[in-house]
Amino acid sequence: MSDRLTTSKVGLSLAIAAVLVLAACGSSTQGAKPKTYTGTLTFASFNPFTGPDASFGPEMAAGCIPAANTINQAGGVLGHQVQCIAVDTRGDPADAVPAAQKMIASTENLVGMNGPSSDEALATVPIIDRAHLPMFADSGQAAFDKSTYKYFYRLTPPDDAAGVAMAIYAYNKGYRRGAAVFGNDLSSQGNVPNLLTAFAKLGGQIVINQTLTLDQSSYRTEVTALVAASPDVIFTEADPQTDAAYLSQLQQLHGLIPVIGTQPTVQPPWIKAVGGAVGRDALSKNFAAAQPFSTSQGPAWDVYNKALLAAGSEVPQPDQWSQDPYTETDYDAIIIMALAMLEAKTPDPSFYNALIPAVVGNATGATEVHSFKEGMDAIAAGKKINYVGAGGPIAFDEYQNSTGAFELIGYSTNGSNPQLAVVSAEDIAKLRR
Amino acid sequence: MQQLIPAFGFGLITASILAIAAVGFTLQFSVTNILNLAYGDIMTACAFAAYLANHAGVNIWISLVVGALFGAVFSMLLNRFVYFGFVRRGTRLFGMIIVTIAVSLIIQNLLLAIFRPTFFTYEASQGPSYQLGSMVFTASQLAIMGIAVVAMVCVHLLLTQTQLGKAMRATATNPGLARSCGIPTDQVIDAAWLVSGALCGIAGVALVLNTATFSETTGAAFLVPIIASAVLGGIGQPYGAMLGALTIGIAGETAAALMSPAYKDVVAFVILIVVLLVRPQGILSEIAAAKEVAA
Numbered sequence: 001m002s003d004r005l006t007t008s009k010v011g012l013s014l015a016i017a018a019v020l021v022l023a024a025c026g027s028s029t030q031g032a033k034p035k036t037y038t039g040t041l042t043f044a045s046f047n048p049f050t051g052p053d054a055s056f057g058p059e060m061a062a063g064c065i066p067a068a069n070t071i072n073q074a075g076g077v078l079g080h081q082v083q084c085i086a087v088d089t090r091g092d093p094a095d096a097v098p099a100a101q102k103m104i105a106s107t108e109n110l111v112g113m114n115g116p117s118s119d120e121a122l123a124t125v126p127i128i129d130r131a132h133l134p135m136f137a138d139s140g141q142a143a144f145d146k147s148t149y150k151y152f153y154r155l156t157p158p159d160d161a162a163g164v165a166m167a168i169y170a171y172n173k174g175y176r177r178g179a180a181v182f183g184n185d186l187s188s189q190g191n192v193p194n195l196l197t198a199f200a201k202l203g204g205q206i207v208i209n210q211t212l213t214l215d216q217s218s219y220r221t222e223v224t225a226l227v228a229a230s231p232d233v234i235f236t237e238a239d240p241q242t243d244a245a246y247l248s249q250l251q252q253l254h255g256l257i258p259v260i261g262t263q264p265t266v267q268p269p270w271i272k273a274v275g276g277a278v279g280r281d282a283l284s285k286n287f288a289a290a291q292p293f294s295t296s297q298g299p300a301w302d303v304y305n306k307a308l309l310a311a312g313s314e315v316p317q318p319d320q321w322s323q324d325p326y327t328e329t330d331y332d333a334i335i336i337m338a339l340a341m342l343e344a345k346t347p348d349p350s351f352y353n354a355l356i357p358a359v360v361g362n363a364t365g366a367t368e369v370h371s372f373k374e375g376m377d378a379i380a381a382g383k384k385i386n387y388v389g390a391g392g393p394i395a396f397d398e399y400q401n402s403t404g405a406f407e408l409i410g411y412s413t414n415g416s417n418p419q420l421a422v423v424s425a426e427d428i429a430k431l432r433r
Numbered sequence: 434m435q436q437l438i439p440a441f442g443f444g445l446i447t448a449s450i451l452a453i454a455a456v457g458f459t460l461q462f463s464v465t466n467i468l469n470l471a472y473g474d475i476m477t478a479c480a481f482a483a484y485l486a487n488h489a490g491v492n493i494w495i496s497l498v499v500g501a502l503f504g505a506v507f508s509m510l511l512n513r514f515v516y517f518g519f520v521r522r523g524t525r526l527f528g529m530i531i532v533t534i535a536v537s538l539i540i541q542n543l544l545l546a547i548f549r550p551t552f553f554t555y556e557a558s559q560g561p562s563y564q565l566g567s568m569v570f571t572a573s574q575l576a577i578m579g580i581a582v583v584a585m586v587c588v589h590l591l592l593t594q595t596q597l598g599k600a601m602r603a604t605a606t607n608p609g610l611a612r613s614c615g616i617p618t619d620q621v622i623d624a625a626w627l628v629s630g631a632l633c634g635i636a637g638v639a640l641v642l643n644t645a646t647f648s649e650t651t652g653a654a655f656l657v658p659i660i661a662s663a664v665l666g667g668i669g670q671p672y673g674a675m676l677g678a679l680t681i682g683i684a685g686e687t688a689a690a691l692m693s694p695a696y697k698d699v700v701a702f703v704i705l706i707v708v709l710l711v712r713p714q715g716i717l718s719e720i721a722a723a724k725e726v727a728a
């Protein structure tokens with residue numbers, strides 16, 4: 001009886017141990033075989049396509065589609081054609097979480113994605129990471145500055161860096177009394193802490209800090225409080241309708257004062273809404289915006305721009321994205337993932353993810369490439385590669401962030417955005433919290 | 434504190450738009466017993482109708498009339514061809530709310546498909562500014578307040594001085610009894626949709642004149658304060674809706690002046706909750722109490 005008990009206990013222990021070993025193997029790629037794929041591989045643009053930040057999605061898709069086209073023209077990835085799909089998060093975590101779960105559960109051959117944006121990143125990054133899906137977020141949230149998510153990458157600067165760039169530009173222009181006027185959404189509020197700190201460190205003063213409830217019918221009381229504080233510059237990011245109502249009511253009650261916005265404030269919907277409300281002349285005289293700096297030139301950008309303009313009906317008005325740093329890096333992200341698949345010899349994200357940093361960065365002896373085709377040929381020739389993208393050189397830090405300088409751009413009545421100044425990454429780093 | 438009086442003035446502008454919208458909303462409910470959550474989207478559709486007229490070269494105030502006419506006809510047709518079918522089958526209040534939500538989504542997405550996801554602005558000047566004490570109003574805002582006052586007086590006269598108004602009130606109180614007394618309730622309901630739709634159209638255009646720019650979601654974003662105004666006054670009560678609109682409009686602006694703009698909506702809704710705790714049927718409540726809907 002005792003022997004039988006001992007034997008069954010040993011058996012149970014062995015069974016538990018075996019299950020644990022199997023579980024451990026299941027969570028690691030070591031010793032496991034890559035998944036087999038048949039048919040077209042899919043990249044998702046996981047971003048708001050409707051809601052207050054509906055402009056984010058088309059901007060992202062405009063990067064994915066030309067990247068997929070250049071990959072397909074080069075013969076695809078490991079014999080697979082690739083495609084882009086749009087997944088609408090509505091800019092709201094409550095909608096984004098089920099959208100992420102549905103995307104992961106039901107998208108055939110989903111191998112990578114662009115996004116999420118700041119609106120939904122905190123809620124969805126853990127879900128996507130758990131699904132072992134490489135993501136190139138366009139979230140600027142500082143929470144990801146030291147991200148430990150294995151599948152999280154970021155090619156764009158954090159929001160709080162934009163706040164610092166705005167502060168530096170304003171101070172250099174001679175403004176000393178700033179007003180922070182930001183929407184109460186996560187994306188907008190991400191700019192505020194470092195803006196306040198940096199402007200104070202430089203010697204300026206934030207005379208009023210307003211958090212706007214979005215899409216109200218009137219902001220006149222807020223505008224009256226702003227005017228009473230006598231700022232000489234307004235820092236802002238809010239959705240187009242909110243900023244249009246706020247700035248037009250400022251114009252009615254007092255007259256416009258210089259406005260410095262963030263990257264969303266140079267997007268066509270914001271320009272159309274605010275330009276329509278205050279007049280394009282007034283906008284051109286009073287407006288500047290900070291956005292990640294990209295030279296928008298060089299061999300990789302040429303390939304990107306050619307593919308973008310050739311996208312036809314897939315990308316409406318493609319030329320509007322030609323010099324958009326976010327679209328450029330969205331394009332780069334797809335190329336980087338595809339090249340990492342070639343290095344790993346499989347599109348299986350659990351395998352190629354670890355090789356993403358290896359296809360960028362200036363490793364010794366690496367061959368510089370500027371397109372998927374060049375990278376594919378170099379890898380086929382047994383060379384190490386360094387992909388220099390449409391958005392410029394890429395080098396991930398230990399947290400898989402690759403960030404750079406900012407530029408300040410203006411707005412002219414003919415629709416162009418003249419460059420007003422460049423704020424270096426070093427200057428921003430000095431003032432970041 | 435010195436911003437309080439200007440804030441009161443700004444609250445009057447918001448309240449004027451809210452009052453037009455809330456009276457239309459509550460009139461619809463009182464006569465038809467349909468809580469029409471597509472109301473905000475119909476406001477947007479009316480704003481687009483006025484936009485098309487305005488961009489065809491029509492003066493903004495005539496465009497406002499176009500918006501009102503569109504709202505009247507659209508609302509009546511919506512009831513005739515969509516809502517009435519459900520009512521005839523005996524769909525209850527909750528079921529009708531779901532139907533109106535579906536209609537709201539359909540209108541919003543149709544507008545999105547037709548006009549694309551972008552922003553629109555009327556070709557209209559705000560006109561000169563006028564200082565009244567420490568309150569400042571533009572000519573356009575004074576016109577909006579004037580339109581609100583005229584609309585409220587017209588609604589009052591309609592309800593108290595005309596056969597149609599009396600028939601509306603009778604239908605609102607007890608449709609079965611009204612019908613057995615010879616009141617043609619179907620025509621009265623059509624008239625109620627026409628009148629409330631016209632108010633909806635005026636409110637939609639006035640809202641856009643105030644916000645300066647709009648998209649397919651503008652009216653829907655304004656629906657919550659409209660409902661709050663209607664509920665605060667006692668749902669189904671046009672005079673209550675006027676009072677509710679005044680309370681919500683002024684409370685929000687003064688809260689923004691005294692505290693932070695972030696508390697604008699919070700304070701307005703705290704007032705709503707407190708009033709409803711003390712008087713669950715709303716400030717003016719005869720019809721609501723009779724229908725047992727506010728309890």
